[in-house]
Amino acid sequence: MLPAAGIFILDGLILPLTFYLILRKSRYMKNIPFSTYLRLYIIGVVIFPILLPRKHLEYWLTTQSPSFLFVLLVVQMVNNIFEESGKAITLYAGAGKKGISTYSAALLLGLFSGMSYGIGEAFTLSVIGMKPVLNKVFGINLTLLFITWWWVLERFYSILIHTVMGGLVGVSLYFFKKSGYLKAFLLFVTALLYHEFVDGLIIYANFHQTSRFSSFVMNHMYDAILPILVLLGTAGILILFRKKEVRL
Amino acid sequence: MKMLIAIIFSLPLMAQEVCISVPETLHYSIEYNGQRIGKALNIIEKATFEGKTVYKYLGVTDVVKQGRNIRDSVILYFDKDWTPIYQERYIKGMNLSLTTHYKDGKASVKLNLAGKEKSFTISYPQGAVDNEEILPFLRCIDVKKVGSGEIVDITPLGGQTVKIKWKYEGTAKMNDMEVARVLLKMPMKKVELFIKGGKVVKYFDKSSGLEMILQE
Secondary structure, three states: OOHHHHHHHHHHHHHHHHHHHHHOOOOHHHHOOHHHHHHHHHHHHHHHHHHHHHHHHHHHHHHHHOOHHHHHHHHHHHHHHHHHHHHHHHHHHHHHHHHHHOOOHHHHHHHHHHHHHHHHHHHHHHHHHHOOOHHHHHHHOOOOOOOOHHHHHHHHHHHHHHHHHHHHHHHHHHHHOOOOOHHHHHHHHHHHHHHHHHHHHHHHHOOOOOOOHHHHHHHHHHHHHHHHHHHHHHHHHHHHHHHHHOOO | OOHHHHHHHHHHHHHOOOOOOOEEEEEEEEEEEOEEEEEEHHHHHHHHEEOOOEEEEEEEEEEEEEEEEEEEEEOOOOOOOEEEEEEEEEEOOOEEEEEEEEEOOOOEEEEEEEEEEEEEEEEOOOEEEEHHHHHHHHHHHOOHHEEEEEEEEEEEHEEEEEEEEEEEEEEEEOOOOOEEEEEEEEEEEEEEEEEEEEEEEEEEOOOOOOEEEEEO
């Protein structure tokens, strides 16, 4: 029961509140009211379960060709497109044109949208894990998911990873609005590829269960793999910050 | 007359019975992309469960996966028409145990992972078999004659039922023996089965490279 509370309080409340307090101090965000953050949070949390039944499509795809490369490059990419689009919808629906009118606002609100989406994922997966009857509704199997403190920690990392993707998607939307379609496309693809890299490690480990690298991935998920992925993503976001000298 | 027609048309739909002469003990070697990673022991015998004579399947699989030693032990009781009755499973290395009671199209599952419990129910149609029964069940089908079919597989550990499509793909040569080839299609897996003399001599998951090879 306590770890379940951890998901909702630590990952779902304290983390976004801390991030909000950091963002509102930024000089670029002075004109962004609290209601915008609240809208982004609510939409981000709600859009995840709305988009999740796509798992039925992914499940069907895996029955068509269950090879490693097909699952990695096609099934996973379908998932990534849905998820990055979910973040774009969150940002646009929650902050409107104003939210993507400047580079810095698009980047910072994009990060907040990604984080909200990640929280939506944490909430939804936890609820499905607690009520396996929901597996059928969403087309996802979380029977073996038990809500433990490890899960709280894993979701914390995952939320940070989604935050990074949200930042990339935010800047992509900014360039799209400014008709910089190539830059917009490249940034969106970067978000997709980052997602692909993160989830691809798990797919690789599942398909290559005897390789040393798979053992490393599965046995050092919390102390090496996830922290490294978060650091890589953070480095990417810092590059975006420096591009236009955005400061928090 | 009506009765006769009804019987004739219902024959293919009738659940087939266990054809395996028991007790039967099979040993398998487990390989992953050509590298031996473990072994499996499968025993089918007659047993008494709640006062009724039924079949008992015992499966013990030892593998090294992702750097961990895993022992998966399963006991499944099933009726002569393959209807699953009760299952117990323990996976050492994951500290996971499971019990499943099957009754009236509902499998009541109790999962325990390192002291944390979870209970749920899986609904399944008539004729569905437990995941552990798939291979013995297929062995009792005249695959060459029937050609293809679909099995509803109840996977208590996965919390769901899965449709498995099977298709007879002709014969192949294995160690100078002619064996029947059957292709299984299911989510995340495409499996080739080689059947000889009513036994699965090789199970090959083409998607992942996992193989089970019968040891004589």
